[in-house]
Amino acid sequence: MAMVVLAMCLALALNATVRSDLPPLAELTPMITLLMLSGGAISWHLQLPRIKLNAFETRGITRTALFSVLTAIAALVIDLVINPEIMMAVYFNFTILLMVLSVTWRIALRHVTIAIYRRSRPRMRVLIYGAGKTGQQLVAALRHDDVIEPVCFVDDNPTLQTLVVAGLRVHAPSTVKHLIETRNIDRVVLAMPSIRQPELARIAHHLRSIGCEVHALPSFAELVGEGELRKRVSPVSLDDLLGRGRLESELPGVSHAYSGRRILITGAGGSIGSELCRQLLGCKPECIVALDHSELALYTIDKELRDLSKGLNVTPVLGSVLDESLVARVLRQYNIDVVLHAAAYKHLPLVESNVIIGMRNNVLGTKIIAEAAREAGVERFILVSSDKAVRPTNVMGASKRLAELLVQDLATRCTDTRFSMVRFGNVLGSSGSVIPLFEEQIARGGPVTLTDPRVTRYFMTISEAARLVLLAGSFSRGGDVFVLDMGKPVPIRKLARQMIEGAGYTVKDDKHPDGDIEIKVTGLRKGEKLHEELLISTDMLTTPHHKILRAQESYLSEFEIATAMKDLRQAIGEHDEEFAREIIARWVERCEDLPSKSEEKQSL
Known part of the structure; x- marks a missing residue:
């Protein structure tokens, strides 16, 4: 009502500057009083007082305009009844002024109230990447949020840069790092659901690389059409990855061989070692001793086993298989019946670059624990x-x-301990395997890297590998090498394509230049083979299970092993990589293909 009085007074004042024949103020008082009451009634009828101040938007402005018009009509009717002889121009000005004043004071009051309220609590400052419809809708939604504050836009479109959209300035992508530092940005939100997912993933990866938190916003259509999203992504079947059916159901139980036994597992925190621990829980051994040199890995598997075992004696031992006194003490102290030796450095490029450390851990570590x-x-x-x-x-x-x-x-010199070995190919999901690498590359939009399009590998699941190791122990007669019938090797290029398509994308190649993710060939790594093998010789024997084979392979004599170990210890002690490679080439089949250090320098 105050705005009604103020608007009428201003309208009369404006008209007074043009004409001076207006009625005296005393004659206008009854009309203004009636106008105040009429305006209050109209405002209540239109429910203007009930509009929440924080939600005063287009609909509120429209209602305010209607209120102004109706109040002006009421003033005109009062004028005709009381007849104070006011000109029509006054009522026109009154309508305009009432609308402007009513809207202005509400908007101003809203901003002041919000500023006071928000100053008392911290807000997350957000940069919005994408000034299109989705970005504008996001800004409109966040304007009513008390926790998040939109700061500015970033967009690839040059025509939008430097403009103001939805009240925020639009900047070029090249300024993102500067904006994050100078505008105290806490998070970047990608509001570009129309672009292809790999491109979005590449932008997100770049933004994360400069040290900011990134979130992608789906379109509102995608949020509603959840079913369509599920149809678009179909997970890759493990049977397709393996090239055969999974064998867990075909491998027999091994509880009889490990029930009531005291078992030591080296490398217990690794992929295979931790799965061995889990499967042994079902065998009800008397105790499990988990040995690992990684504190975090050992803590993780120890906590998991204690949560699952419910009463089983689990003992974590932090240390290395290279520590002779530790290994001997653990075997004696816990009266170990079975040793599962899974501790090894297995990542090919790392061992290739750290020859001495790799040989020391994998060879001397095995010698120490076995003896x-x-x-x-x-x-x-x-x-x-x-x-x-x-x-x-x-x-x-x-x-x-x-x-x-x-x-x-x-094994040839010991009758009390039955020694055996088990070989298998790549394990799905193990650390450093190709599957997690491809998943990471696909998640960031590619490309998926392939060393050679002809590369093939055998694959098995972690549970298959662990069951095979346990079965080998139960079948062992001494000196056996066990291998699993792993079916046909899987082409890695086919695997990469399956994973890309299973994630809902298309492969980008010469035939499909508009595809989402490219498969990029990088060349074979040093020491990498195109095709892996499981057997050295073709002589194989059967075992109690038709899927497991026992290989008959030649081995070195006691004198040859002693000579090889003496030379290897010398090479490790002197940190002589070239000598270590010569030892390998002398005593291991096919290792004449390994280049010496001098040959590597010449090739470079």
Whole structure:
């Protein structure tokens, strides 16, 4: 009502500057009083007082305009009744002024109230990447939010840059880092649902690389059409990745071989070691001793086992298999019956770049734990090996083959401990395997890197690998090398394509230049083979299970092993990589292909 009085007074004042024949103020008082009452009634009827101040938007402004017009009509009717002889121009000005004043004071009061309210609490400052419809809708929604404050836009469209959209300035993408630093940006929101997902992933990856938190906003159509999103993404079948059916159901139980036994697992925090621990829980052993040199990995598996075991004696031991006194003490103190040796450095490029450390851990570590097991009278010792040990062309594979030869030699000279080895190919989901790498590359929009389009690999699940290791221990007669019938090797290029398409994208190549993610060939890494093998010789024996084979392979004599170990210790002690490679080439099958250090320098 105050605005009604003020608007009428201003309208009369404006008209007074043009004409001076207006009635005296005393004659206008009854009309203004009636006008105040009429305006109040009209405002109440239109429910203007009930509009929440924080929600005063277009609809509120429209109602205010209608209120102004109706109040002006009421003033005109009062004028005709009381007849104070006011000109029509006054009522026109009154209508305009009433609308402007009513809207202005509400908007001003809203901003002042919000500013006072928000000053008392911290707000997240957000930069919105994308000034299109979705970005504008997001800004409109966030204007009513007390926790988040939109600061500015960033957009790739040059025609929008430097303009003001939805009340925010639009900047170029090249200024993002500067904006984050100078405008105290807490988070970047990607509001570009219309662009392709790989491109969006690349933008998000770039923004994260400069050190900011990034979130992607789906379109409102996608939020409603959830079912369509589910149709678009179909997970890759494990059977497709393996090239055969999974074998968990075909592998028999092994509880009889480990029930009531005291078992030591080295490398217990790794992919295979931790799965061995989990599967052994169902065998009800007397105790599990978990040995690992990684504090975090050991803590994680120890906590998991204690949560799952409910009463089983689980003992974590933090240390390395290279610590002879520790290994011997653990075997004696816990009266170990079975040793599952899974501790090894297995990442091919890292071992290739750290030859001495890799050989020391994989070869000497195996020698220390195996000899300690023999001296402690352990019943069974099972070495977890790799298909890369077959005719190796890299240091990692050669180190695993030397470890096998060590165990085979001990098996010929020991009757109390049954030594055996088990080989398998790549394990799905293990650390450093190709599957997590491809998933990471797809998540950031590609490209997916492939060393060679002809590369093939054998694959198995972690649970299959762990069950095979446990079965090898139950089948062992001494000196055995067990392998799993893993079906046909899987082409890695086919695997990459399946994972891209399974994630809902298309492959970008010469035939499909508009595809989402490219498969990029980088070239074979040093020491990498196109095709891995599981057997050195073709002589194989059967086992109690038709899917598991026992390989018959040649091995070194006790004198040859002693000579190889003496030379290897010397190479490790002197940190002589070239000598270590010569030892490998001398004693391991096919290792003449390994380049020496001098040959590598010449090739460079």
